[in-house]
Amino acid sequence: MEAVFLTFILMLSIFVGFELINKVPATLHTPLMSGANAISGITVVGAVALAGTGRGDLANWLGALAVALASINVVGGYMVTDRMLAMFKKRGG
Amino acid sequence: MANEQIGIQLAYVVAAALFIFGLKFLGSPATARRGNQISAVGMLLAVVAALMDQGIVDYSYIFAGFIIGGAIGAAASRLVQMTAMPEMVALFNGFGGLASLCVGIAAVGASAGTFTLFTVVLSILIGGVTFTGSIIAWGKLSEKLGNLKALPNQKMVSFAVVGGLVVFSLLFIAFPGGDLWLLLLVALALAFGVLLVIPIGGADMPVVISLLNSYSGLAACAAGFAINNNILIVAGSLVGASGIILTQIMCKAMNRSLSNVLFSGFADPVEAAAAIEGEVKPLSVEDAFYVLEAATSVAIIPGYGMAVAQAQHVVNELRELLEKNGAEVVFGIHPVAGRMPGHMNVLLAEADVPYDLLLEMDEINPRMDTVDVAIVIGANDVVNPAAREVESSPIYGMPVINVDNARTVFVLKRSMASGFAGIDNPLFFKDNTRMIFGDAKETITGLIREFD
Numbered sequence: 023m024e025a026v027f028l029t030f031i032l033m034l035s036i037f038v039g040f041e042l043i044n045k046v047p048a049t050l051h052t053p054l055m056s057g058a059n060a061i062s063g064i065t066v067v068g069a070v071a072l073a074g075t076g077r078g079d080l081a082n083w084l085g086a087l088a089v090a091l092a093s094i095n096v097v098g099g100y101m102v103t104d105r106m107l108a109m110f111k112k113r114g115g
Numbered sequence: 116m117a118n119e120q121i122g123i124q125l126a127y128v129v130a131a132a133l134f135i136f137g138l139k140f141l142g143s144p145a146t147a148r149r150g151n152q153i154s155a156v157g158m159l160l161a162v163v164a165a166l167m168d169q170g171i172v173d174y175s176y177i178f179a180g181f182i183i184g185g186a187i188g189a190a191a192s193r194l195v196q197m198t199a200m201p202e203m204v205a206l207f208n209g210f211g212g213l214a215s216l217c218v219g220i221a222a223v224g225a226s227a228g229t230f231t232l233f234t235v236v237l238s239i240l241i242g243g244v245t246f247t248g249s250i251i252a253w254g255k256l257s258e259k260l261g262n263l264k265a266l267p268n269q270k271m272v273s274f275a276v277v278g279g280l281v282v283f284s285l286l287f288i289a290f291p292g293g294d295l296w297l298l299l300l301v302a303l304a305l306a307f308g309v310l311l312v313i314p315i316g317g318a319d320m321p322v323v324i325s326l327l328n329s330y331s332g333l334a335a336c337a338a339g340f341a342i343n344n345n346i347l348i349v350a351g352s353l354v355g356a357s358g359i360i361l362t363q364i365m366c367k368a369m370n371r372s373l374s375n376v377l378f379s380g381f382a383d384p385v386e387a388a389a390a391i392e393g394e395v396k397p398l399s400v401e402d403a404f405y406v407l408e409a410a411t412s413v414a415i416i417p418g419y420g421m422a423v424a425q426a427q428h429v430v431n432e433l434r435e436l437l438e439k440n441g442a443e444v445v446f447g448i449h450p451v452a453g454r455m456p457g458h459m460n461v462l463l464a465e466a467d468v469p470y471d472l473l474l475e476m477d478e479i480n481p482r483m484d485t486v487d488v489a490i491v492i493g494a495n496d497v498v499n500p501a502a503r504e505v506e507s508s509p510i511y512g513m514p515v516i517n518v519d520n521a522r523t524v525f526v527l528k529r530s531m532a533s534g535f536a537g538i539d540n541p542l543f544f545k546d547n548t549r550m551i552f553g554d555a556k557e558t559i560t561g562l563i564r565e566f567d
Contacts, residue, residue: 025230028340028348035349038135039356045142048450048475051361051457052200054141055328057151058357059207060158061134062331064350065214067165068342072221073180074171081221086176088217091210093184094191096162099207100155101192106200106461107148113469 053106060099066092119169126164127346133157134350138357144470161346197465198422201454205253205324211331212245215338216301222341223297232288234340236300240280241334243304244311249327251312256320256454265314273310279303315377318496320454322365322376329358361456368450368476370502370513393544395531398551400558403525404565406549410487413437414479416447416516417459420493420529424555427466430492433559434468436566442487445472447479447516449497480517489521491542492555493528499540524548527555 046054069092073085134157140150171177195203219238222231254260266272280303287296315323332354339347366373407413415434421427434444446468452459460473483489491498494516501508502515518524519542526548542548551558 024343025340028343028345031345031348032336032340032352035131035352036356039138039353040360042135042138042142042353043357043360046138047143048364048448048457049460049470049473050141050144050147051364052204052455052461053147053151053457054357055204055325055361055456056200056207057137057141057154058328058332058354059204059211061154061350062208062211062328062335062354063214064158064161064347065211065218065335065338067161068218068338068344068347069180069214069221070162070165070177071168071170071342072218073176074168074173082173082176084217084221086180088214088221089177089180090184090187091214091217093181094188095207095211095214096158096188097185098188098192098203100151100158101189102195102200102203103151104148105192106197106464107144107151109461109464109467110144110147110470111464111467112145113471 049110050107053103056099056106057103058099059095060103063092063095063099066096117169119167123164123167124345126160130157130161130164130346131349133160134353138353161350197462198425199257200461201320201324201458202253202256204455205249205256205327208324208327208331209246209249209253212242212249212327212334214242215331215334216242216246216304218338219341220297220301222338229288231341232291234337236284236287238334238337238341239297239300240284240304240307241330241337243301244308245327245330245334247305247308248312248323248330249308251309252320252323252327255312255315255317256324263313266310269310269314273307276303276307276310280307311377317454318451319369319376321451321456321458322362322369322373324455325358325361325365326373327358329355329362332356332358365451365456368514370510393541393546395543396549398525398549400551400561401565403549403551404562406523406525407437407442407488407562408440408566410437410442412485412487413442413444414447414483414486414489414518414521415444416449416452416489416491416494416498416518417463418449418452418492418494418497419454419458420495420527420555422453422458422462422493424493426492426556426559427462427468429556429559429563431463431466431468432563434472436563440566445474445479447476447489447518448473449476449494449516452494452497476514476516480520483517483520486521487523489518489524491518491524491526491528492559495528495540498542500545501539501541504541518542519545519547522547526550527558528552529554 069088137150137154140146219235283296283299332351336351498518500519502510502513
């Protein structure tokens with residue numbers, strides 16, 4: 023039943039994603055991609071639980087590696103997107 | 116469900132809502148920055164909630180990961196040049212894929228239900244392909260890998276790898292606890308990523324980078340299934356959808372199907388079509404200045420060459436001078452100009468060109484016949500009239516910016532070498548076309564000097 027429930031969530035979020043992204047203008051496609059990079063760093067949430075089991079075994083190390091990699095995406099992705107979006111100015115604005 | 120678990124799940128719901136609002140605000144340049152900040156708040160909330168999990172007994176690994184990853188990410192985001200954004204996004208796609216691969220592997224021990232194992236396989240496959248594929252893409256974009264082409268017998272090798280992936284996946288699911296199958300799966304997934312991207316050429320990179328962007332989201336999604344986590348599924352599928360839409364836009368802008376982009380590296384090169392009649396007419400910077408001085412309407416069409424020459428700042432200076440001289444200046448941006456979606460827009464924004472002057476192809480084409488001078492800077496295939504006129508051309512049918520409809524066309528170009536697609540461009544031989552040879556940045560600096 024759990025699997026069905028998760029698939030339900032998957033389907034709905036894909037539809038929401040399509041609706042939202044279709045409205046992003048072409049001029050913002052690069053910030054959209056780097057912003058998406060940051061969001062895909064959500065893996066950090068899963069990695070945190072695996073890195074913290076305290077067993078000191080493979081799962082711990084893999085988890086720590088995943089936390090580090092995903093943190094690069096989260097921190098780097100949001101910061102570089104912000105840097106780019108700060109440069110977009112309207113005429114006279 | 117314990118109270119603290121309910122609290123965590125509710126925080127995930129709020130985080131998902133913030134991601135969705137963040138993407139919604141990306142719908143306009145005026146609100147986009149706020150949208151990105153809202154999305155970041157959602158991420159912070161999700162991470163804090165995850166840290167509240169009572170199952171965590173040791174925080175040392177977690178914080179070591181945070182500090183190392185965060186420091187690298189922060190440094191990279193500050194140091195990267197805007198011209199190098201495609202490389203950075205490619206690398207980040209790869210890191211996302213590798214993170215999901217790690218989570219997938221680490222999740223094997225937690226549970227061994229058939230469905231979980233199936234999703235573990237998916238996160239290893241998608242994560243592994245995303246990781247090595249992105250590393251190859253990064254190498255191609257930064258020209259560290261030179262001109263890698265498809266391996267000899269690549270088709271056979273690829274089929275063997277896909278066959279191996281299917282067999283080992285089944286074995287892994289059928290016999291849980293088989294570390295050998297797991298290792299083989301990881302190795303083949305990594306190999307498959309390399310095979311997938313190696314044959315693809317530089318001009319097709321906007322498609323590849325969008326596709327890998329999508330995969331990095333789908334990998335997070337699969338990892339979410341593997342560890343039963345809603346927020347990974349929601350956020351991962353938002354990214355997946357975003358990448359798929361961009362991939363579609365890029366493919367449409369090249370009039371090619373995704374499979375054609377991915378697999379045409381195996382095909383034999385098309386023989387050159389009929390020779391083009393006509394004569395190339397070079398123009399000096401000085402004469403170009405006289406034409407520009409008299410122009411009342413100018414359109415600038417940038418391409419990857421502008422990024423290579425780092426000419427975006429002088430282009431903006433030229434725009435300001437032309438406007439001071441009474442001309443109306445707009446920019447025409449083709450969806451696949453550059454190496455990633457929106458590449459040109461970011462470079463021009465960096466150089467302080469207002470974004471309302473950046474017109475999409477469909478906006479600029481109808482008004483092209485009222486343009487006095489169209490200046491093509493480092494673009495080739497995206498302004499090639501062969502796409503409309505020459506049925507035998509490999510790019511026939513691709514939508515292009517019709518600069519040849521302008522009264523005069525200036526093409527700033529290093530030499531007469533053909534574009535990345537290796538296709539002749541009849542634009543250079545048209546009656547109203549003038550070629551200004553040389554480095555784009557130097558040429559434009561020369562024009563600016565003439566204005567002073």
